[in-house]
Amino acid sequence: MITIFDELKQRGLIKDTSNEEEVRQLLSTPTTIYSGFDPSAISMHLGNFVQISILMRLQQAGHRIIAVVGGATGMIGDPSGKSKERNLLNQASLQANTNAIKKQLERYLDFSDPKKGIVVNNVDWLGKLSMIDYLRDYGKFFPINYMLAKDVVANRLESGLSYTEFSYMLLQSIDFLHLYQREGCQLQFGGSDQWGNLTSGLELIRKVGTSDKKAGVFSTPLITRNDGKKFGKTEDGALFLDASLTSPYAIYQYFYNVDDVTALNYLKVFSFDSLQILKDIETQHQANLGQRVAQKYLAAGIVKVLHGEAQLNEAKMMSEVLFTGQFKSLNESQLLSVLGGLKVNLPEGILLEDALIQTSAASSKREAREFIQGQSISINGETMNQLSYTLKKEQALFGKYVVLRRGKKLYVLIELQS
């Protein structure tokens, strides 16, 4: 039986460690470990999910986990990984984001028993801190030259960095110290862009030195794609965990489309199956090149964890139907369940050109015409290259639906309104 630390390492989930032996030691018996999540958007995306999944693994391995939602730090803005000063979020959207993110964390992590794990909001302690206390109790431990030497700060000296963002590091450090003292939390981890913040927290704990209990941190590598594309990005932006922002089908397709090398790496990162099972998958994949064994397994695994079995089956069915072009054989409710998530209402008699723009399948008329003339558009499975074509109920499925396809992978279901 390998330890959770080594398992994470073998899965390629650990980049840097404050002191590898020490962290391995700490994780060899049940302990408390935390990671933070910024409420900078209404939903977390697949990049955040890597962190969440590590918490899930740690929790399954018997550790107590703490998920910190950055209600306070979110008000400041983390300069890490950013080339420009961020705009501050207003209170209302910050509050909405914080709540939404808490909900999402609760979906994947077990907070039923505080012994297993808790979610906390750092505004609970940072919010109460007075300016003077902040400067006396914490600021004193941060030499300016130490802070300036951090990559995060150094990289921004040219382009500019406000005092506000400069202070971010201290706030995250205070978080760690707080959890260390109150919750006996000795470990923190975060993305590799967080390295500066992670180590400064460690530094603070060391200096304040209220107990001799060890503390450690580790960072996770940036997950990338083998073909150089950014992880978790589609043309429309990030892949979100919220099903209403990114459909389970879109997630399924995203992973299904990944190249071979990436798929095998991602399996280690995202799958909760043992490394032994993954090894078998790899063997099967290599033996049946072209079957996309790894991609299928990967996509199914992720959608199942993210959205559950029912959503997975639907995503699979949609993929099956869409890529064999059999949607004409579906009945109305099946059609809706397959494409309902992509439905748009348009008036009957609309010009195909305009329909493409209305559905965002094309960004301008010029482009719409280019697609039509380039045989890229199909209506209910038939290629349509007439510019003058209008969408009518007579040709629609069940008297009102038109399945519009652009290229190979972009589908829209249009419901005609008279």
Add this chain to the structure above:
RNA sequence: GGAGGCUUAGCGAAGCGGCCAAACGCAGCUGACUGUAAAUCAGUUCCUUCGGGUUCGGUGGUUCGAAUCCACCAGCCUCCA
């Protein structure tokens, strides 16, 4: 405080009075091939009522005509103090 240079489409980078809606590379999109992959090949990438309209850091000017010349402003870079 002084001297010089730079700023072109998503990015990189040509163009230096008309032939410029602007070469080329990357990236994106579409088609062919394929494994819903990669590689490769082809097309395409400001908007349009297809007449034209709006672009080359910003604002004014010179000119029949400006991305190209001039003035001012802003940002970035190098050197001197």
